[in-house]
Amino acid sequence: MKRRDFINHVLLVSGGLLVSTRSVLGLSIPAKTSIKGTVKASGKGVANVVVSDGFSVVKTDRKGRYEIPYHEQASLVFVSVPAGHAIPHENGIARFYHTIAGKQRYDFELTPLQQDDSNHKFIVWADPQVKNEEDVRQMLTQSAPDVQQLVQSFGPEALVHGITVGDIVWDEHHLFASYDKAVAATGVPFFQALGNHDMDYNKGGDDASDDTFQKLYGPTHYSFNRGKVHYVVLDDVRYLGKDRNYDGHLSEQQLAWLKKDLAFVPKDHLVVIGLHIPVHNGVANNQELYDILEDRKVHIMSGHTHYNLNVIKGNVYEHVHGTLCGAWWTGPVCGDGTPRGYGVYEVKGTELSWYYKSTGHPKEHQLSVYIDDSQDEKRLIANVWNWDPEWKVEWWTDGTYAGTLKNAPGFDPLAYSLYLGKELPKKRGFAEPKETEHIFATAVSPEIKSIKVVATDRFGNKYESTASVA
Structure with missing residues (x-):
């Protein structure tokens, strides 16, 4: 008999419990058949709260008690914070989990909200990606x-x-502490998803690559609730075991967990999923995720690309966010001309509305307008970075309505001037302008003096920008 098989057949005399291999070998994993505890609020047990170890998903009983079958690969146990309760956090970093280490019991204490949370807001940061102290500054x-x-x-x-x-962060793990300071300064609790630059390299395979992240921020897949919105965070970055080699993939373990997790969520609730690599074109097994979500109303929040894009596939609306760092902290815009910034979302019941917030600009800053005279004729170029097919983009010349502008995929003039070529930007020359579909353009008659562009979003909000032709 192999040593591992022998150990797995050793029984404790006091109760006949099977001893975990890892426990016998001296690791801090409990020699038990289950993990259990209670979920309480104001000293009383809370019923029907979902608790998970990333493999099993259970609900608390009427006294707030839960029990999860022991899984030798589980390292964390976490609560899916229920609606009507505050998000537990430490200086803004969400703390909704316990590390499984040397004991069987793990209790959770929640704080009831003093108001209905059916209406609430959230923001999405993509790719802070700090590399050095200047980025942090x-x-x-x-x-x-x-x-x-x-x-x-x-x-x-x-x-x-x-x-x-x-x-x-951008591979420099000591800068996670600086990110934590930024979160604390915002005044709101933050949840985190794992990105490819947050992983541990060359320590083993995909599982080992999450070690530092899990020590700092907890599980890489989990859920929580506010009002009638069920939030899910997933890890779609699969480390391939060497240097910075990775691909976009959702593990079968996560997908199996997600099915169990969603089984406790009413079908009429909105589902919001946060992850790093865009699902629509960056995740090889994306259809498996779409199949799980097919009877839900879903919004996916992703980043990674350093450009802004909205993609609608049936019942799934994916928001690919422009980055907090723009083009790696080198200039005011991303490669597609989207300003540095973040997504802002407002929930009313199960309805979601949103806009892109440019850092240092008011909410109304939703488009840029340029007059391009680099060729034989003058051209109007408008960049409406959070555009989707429900938007309407119109223009006026010298105060007279001139019609609707059409999509003309191309480059943002500012990004083009800042980033084109190996020598630009000087700080990080690999940043390049990115052709994008949210460009609108048309020829401008030479006698025109001024232009106004008005973009109307899918919610009826109107934003405008003007430019002088002369």
């Missing part, structure tokens, strides 16, 4: 204060949380 002095000011404008009673969808 910009994050702390520009990005964090911008969010703080926005949150204060919502009023003291507003319920707001944040989700960072990966690439918190």
Whole structure:
């Protein structure tokens, strides 16, 4: 008999419990057949709260008690924070989990909210991706204060949380602490998703690559609730075991867990999923996810690309976010001309509305307008970075309505001038302009003096920008 098989057949005399191999070998995993505990609020057990170890998913009983079958690969146990309760956090970093280490019992204490959370807001940060102290300085002095000011404008009673969808840092793990400072400065609790630059390299396979992240931020897949919205965070970055080699993939373990998790969620609730690599074109087994979600109303929040894009596939609306760092902290815009910034979302029941918030600009800053005279004729170029097919983009010349502008995929003039070529930008020359579909363009008659462009989003909000032709 192999040593592992022998150990797995050793029984404890006092009760006949099977001893885990890892426990016998001296690791801090309990020699038990289950993990159990209670979920309480104000000293009383809370019924029907979902608790998971990333493999099994269970609900608490009427006294708030739960029990999960022991799984030798489980390292964390976490609660899916129920609606009507505050998000537990430590200086803004969500803390909804316990590390499984040397004991069987893990209890959770929740705090009831004093208001209905059916209406609330959340923000999405994509790719803070700080590499050095200069990047950190910009994050702390520009990005964090911008969010703080926005949150204060919502009023003291507003319920707001944040989700960072990966690439918190740029391989420099000591800078996670600087990100934590930025989160604390915003004044709202943040949940985190794992990005490819947040992983541990060359320590083993995909499972080992999550070690540092899990020590700092907990599980890489989990869920929580606010009002009638069920939030899910997934890990779609699969480390391939060497240097920075990875691909977009959702493990079978996660997909199996997600099915169990969603079984406890009413079909009429909105599902919001946060992850790093865009699902629509970056995740090889995306159809498996779409199949699980086919009878749900779903919004996916992703990043990774350093450009802004909205993709609608049936019942799934994916928001690919422009980044907090823009083009790696080198200029004011991403490669597609989207300003540095983040997504802002408002929930009313199961309805979701949103806009893109440019760092350092008011909400109304939703498009850029340029007059291009680099060729034989002058051309109007408008970049409406959060455009989707429900938007309408119109223009006026010298105060006279000129019609609807059509999509003309191309480059943003500012991004083109800042980033084109190996020598630009000087700080990080690999940043390049990115052709995008949210460009609108048309020829402009030479006698025209001024132009106004008005973009109307899918919610009826109108945003405008003007340019002088002369």
